[in-house]
Amino acid sequence: SQELEQSPQSLIVQEGKNLTINCTSSKTLYGLYWYKQKYGEGLIFLMMLQKGGEEKSHEKITAKLDEKKQQSSLHITASQPSHAGIYLCGADEANFGNEKLTFGTGTRLTIIP
Amino acid sequence: GAGVSQSPRYKVTKRGQDVALRCDPISGHVSLYWYRQALGQGPEFLTYFNYEAQQDKSGLPNDRFSAERPEGSISTLTIQRTEQRDSAMYRCASSSRDTQYFGPGTRLTVL
Numbered sequence: 001s002q003e004l005e006q007s008p009q010s011l012i013v014q015e016g017k018n019l020t021i022n023c024t025s026s027k028t029l030y031g032l033y034w035y036k037q038k039y040g041e042g043l044i045f046l047m048m049l050q051k052g053g054e055e056k057s058h059e060k061i062t063a064k065l066d067e068k069k070q071q072s073s074l075h076i077t078a079s080q081p082s083h084a085g086i087y088l089c090g091a092d093e094a095n096f097g098n099e100k101l102t103f104g105t106g107t108r109l110t111i112i113p
Numbered sequence: 114g115a116g117v118s119q120s121p122r123y124k125v126t127k128r129g130q131d132v133a134l135r136c137d138p139i140s141g142h143v144s145l146y147w148y149r150q151a152l153g154q155g156p157e158f159l160t161y162f163n164y165e166a167q168q169d170k171s172g173l174p175n176d177r178f179s180a181e182r183p184e185g186s187i188s189t190l191t192i193q194r195t196e197q198r199d200s201a202m203y204r205c206a207s208s209s210r211d212t213q214y215f216g217p218g219t220r221l222t223v224l
Binding site for chain 2: 090
């Protein structure tokens with residue numbers, strides 16, 4: 001089965017600074033999903049990437065999928081306290097979507113003033 | 114509804130008791146998924162449905178775990194004879210196409 005490794009496991013960043021979280025797969029990623037988890041809440045969908053070299057942005061968050069489709073990065077520009085939480089990458093194991101997702105262990109992001 | 118809802122949000126039970134966890138998906142969503150998340154880990158797949166048909170139950174840990182979605186909407190995950198190792202956050206998600214939307218989860222504690 002697919003394994004996803006996230007790095008770093010935790011990150012403490014000063015407000016206003018940029019940061020990057022990585023997600024690496026042992027196999028080709030057919031669909032790569034980024035979610036954000038806050039305590040007491042569900043997983044909030046951020047972005048989904050499917051094509052090699054694809055890049056998507058939403059507000060100050062940008063996610064990329066490399067050409068080989070085995071690594072994705074999530075970049076936050078000018079971080080804010082609202083960005084704090086646990087970021088999870090999830091991968092679609094099948095080549096036709098809408099199947100079970102395998103998740104990484106998450107990256108805990110703390111924003112300090 | 115506006116999003117995926119789950120009930121109860123918290124469940125504390127004694128070892129050996131049966132529990133039923135409910136998931137109400139986003140209206141019209143065909144697929145429904147159950148995951149289990151241990152502290153400090155990402156969610157792990159349990160099972161999923163398309164409409165009322167259970168498509169994959171390979172993630173269910175053992176035969177104490179079962180799930181149903183009889184009318185293709187609300188789903189129930191049942192754990193019989195609960196054990197302490199069953200304690201976790203149980204998450205439900207639904208999707209209509211590519212993206213799975215998650216509910217707030219049910220935190221199960223088995224004493």
